[in-house]
Amino acid sequence: MTIEAVRPRLIWEGNGSATNISLVVETVPIRFLDNSHIKVRQRIVATGVISDMEEGVDYTLTGGPNNGVVTRVELNEGTMELEPSALPSGYEWAIWRDQPYAQEVDLLVGGDLSSDNVESIGNISRTIDQEIGDKSDRALKLSIFDLDTDVELPPITAGKALSANAAGDGFEFSDVPEVFVQNSAPATSEPSGSLWIDADSTDYDLYQLVSGVWTDTGVNLKGATGATGATGATGSTGATGAQGDNVEWLTDSGVPSDIDDGENGDMYLDADSGDVYGPKSGGAWGSAVANIEGPQGDQGDPGTGDVSGPASATDGNLASFDETTGKLIQDSGIAAADVVVASDIANMLETTDIGVSVQAYDADLDTWAGLTPSANFQTLVTQTFAQIRGSLDLEAGTDFYSISAADAAIAAYAQPLDSDLTSWAGVTRAAGFDTFVATPSSANLAALVTNETGSGALVFATSPTLVTPVLGTPASGNLSNCTSYPSAAEGTNGIVDQATDAEIRAATSGAHAIMAEDLSSANALVTLTDAATVAIDWTAGINFTLTITTDRILGNPTNEIPGTFRTVFVISDGGPDELTFGSEYGGAPPTLDDITTTKGYLLSIYCRAAGQFLVSSMDGSPA
Numbered sequence: 001m002t003i004e005a006v007r008p009r010l011i012w013e014g015n016g017s018a019t020n021i022s023l024v025v026e027t028v029p030i031r032f033l034d035n036s037h038i039k040v041r042q043r044i045v046a047t048g049v050i051s052d053m054e055e056g057v058d059y060t061l062t063g064g065p066n067n068g069v070v071t072r073v074e075l076n077e078g079t080m081e082l083e084p085s086a087l088p089s090g091y092e093w094a095i096w097r098d099q100p101y102a103q104e105v106d107l108l109v110g111g112d113l114s115s116d117n118v119e120s121i122g123n124i125s126r127t128i129d130q131e132i133g134d135k136s137d138r139a140l141k142l143s144i145f146d147l148d149t150d151v152e153l154p155p156i157t158a159g160k161a162l163s164a165n166a167a168g169d170g171f172e173f174s175d176v177p178e179v180f181v182q183n184s185a186p187a188t189s190e191p192s193g194s195l196w197i198d199a200d201s202t203d204y205d206l207y208q209l210v211s212g213v214w215t216d217t218g219v220n221l222k223g224a225t226g227a228t229g230a231t232g233a234t235g236s237t238g239a240t241g242a243q244g245d246n247v248e249w250l251t252d253s254g255v256p257s258d259i260d261d262g263e264n265g266d267m268y269l270d271a272d273s274g275d276v277y278g279p280k281s282g283g284a285w286g287s288a289v290a291n292i293e294g295p296q297g298d299q300g301d302p303g304t305g306d307v308s309g310p311a312s313a314t315d316g317n318l319a320s321f322d323e324t325t326g327k328l329i330q331d332s333g334i335a336a337a338d339v340v341v342a343s344d345i346a347n348m349l350e351t352t353d354i355g356v357s358v359q360a361y362d363a364d365l366d367t368w369a370g371l372t373p374s375a376n377f378q379t380l381v382t383q384t385f386a387q388i389r390g391s392l393d394l395e396a397g398t399d400f401y402s403i404s405a406a407d408a409a410i411a412a413y414a415q416p417l418d419s420d421l422t423s424w425a426g427v428t429r430a431a432g433f434d435t436f437v438a439t440p441s442s443a444n445l446a447a448l449v450t451n452e453t454g455s456g457a458l459v460f461a462t463s464p465t466l467v468t469p470v471l472g473t474p475a476s477g478n479l480s481n482c483t484s485y486p487s488a489a490e491g492t493n494g495i496v497d498q499a500t501d502a503e504i505r506a507a508t509s510g511a512h513a514i515m516a517e518d519l520s521s522a523n524a525l526v527t528l529t530d531a532a533t534v535a536i537d538w539t540a541g542i543n544f545t546l547t548i549t550t551d552r553i554l555g556n557p558t559n560e561i562p563g564t565f566r567t568v569f570v571i572s573d574g575g576p577d578e579l580t581f582g583s584e585y586g587g588a589p590p591t592l593d594d595i596t597t598t599k600g601y602l603l604s605i606y607c608r609a610a611g612q613f614l615v616s617s618m619d620g621s622p623a
Helices: 115-137 342-349 375-381 385-392 403-413 433-438 442-448 501-506 516-521
Strands: 009-013 020-022 038-044 050-052 059-062 069-076 081-084 091-097 160-164 171-175 179-182 195-198 205-210 213-220 249-252 267-270 275-277 317-321 329-335 525-527 543-548 552-554 565-572 577-581 592-595 601-609 612-619
Touching: 069 091, 433 442, 501 516, 565 592
Parallel strands: 179 195, 249 267, 525 543, 543 565, 552 577
Antiparallel strands: 009 091, 020 069, 038 050, 038 091, 059 069, 069 081, 160 171, 195 205, 205 213, 267 275, 317 329, 565 601, 577 592, 601 612
């Protein structure tokens, strides 16, 4: 075997179609002495995740030692066999030879020095040389001018960067410098060497952190304004955009109405508050989504010109100042003729209307305009209640009652006062009434009334709880929510429930009634799952359908019910395919080896006993 001077390594980039790659570099094959010397490693480009691949699990290797081919494979769970599978796009496989550093040929004194032994030693040595050279090419190297050959890398530190140390005689791991862009000068402690751009400065000043101190580098990242570029050529007319929604902006005062304002997708502006609503969705505006009214602006500077008035005014109205500048005049809206001055008020009080249209002033109000109160009335106004009784002569025998006369009238027509109400005028209370009033329980009420039926607590119309009632023969009623009905059984009346499809198929015991519609739904086709051995659950259906994709076995049914039939209509998605039967099918099962997309069979399966089935077939080809 000849070992050429090429690197023993290649990279396979997935394209979603190729399933294998030849071990060839620059038209020269990578030669290997044993399959275990070839290594494969996978990298997912998007995430950088790397993992080792295993021969016989992830790939196969054939054609050694001179014409090696690596084939990517995946396990087919249906056949449980490895099948070729394309390396997807975004995946890379690194494939290389890793010759072990081991002496595999012993030369003995006086032994055989054959050409095969010498060739084997040379091949092993050459492959190891190639691998050492390939690894050396990919390793960090010191400059040819660096005479210090004892430099060692320090232990790796997470999150640190490898750099030359301050003395320049070795390497160290240090903080990774970062670049910060902020709207201020630097003020925080960051890794040494970091840069800070002050975006708030005029020229974007650049700072660098040196020995823990931020230093202005004197560099301004903002250059001079460049010359205006030439006007670009007019672009071509763009394609006509898609028809947009017919959105309408509505404006009115106040919150929008869900019923009266707009359609779905419309927008609304409250002209009073500046609130924006929308887009309207599901017939509702919802809450305001924004407000376009800004804060009130600052007061303007006082004017320097003459006083200015409005563009127009009402003749005869008074003028008033607008704001506080003293130079803006507005129409007050008040007519000068409507203004009453103090002298006018005095003149009004001196008119002859006083004492005629209004009450004239009187210190003790002993005279009224148009009315002179009697002396008795003037006296009555100043008296106490007892004096008023005397003045009005409130005594019995007049149109008014005295207190004693009023008491007598009350006694004749009303219940006299009784502190504990132990006696009523003209009424004798039943025995037990006082007890019920003091403690109004169901038992006390039952003791008070007569002619009652039954016993126990008082019952009201809504949601009462009755204990062992005798209902007699009700005229009407609804028992849909009642429970504890007796269940029906053979020869016994009772309640039955409607059988479900599953109960009909499984012949479930119990009080289950089969309705007319159940005869259709329980017999509806149930699709069997295609597999190497097709499973059939006797209680999952009555009539089944099966589409096979290759040769299949119809497995032994489970949950069988002796004395019942099942049917299976079988067809293929290609074919011709063959369907054979499990070990529990007796008699002479039919031979079905010509099943296609158009040639199908209707199978009739009879369960003669547990674990014993008879099957027959009927040509199911279309007419």
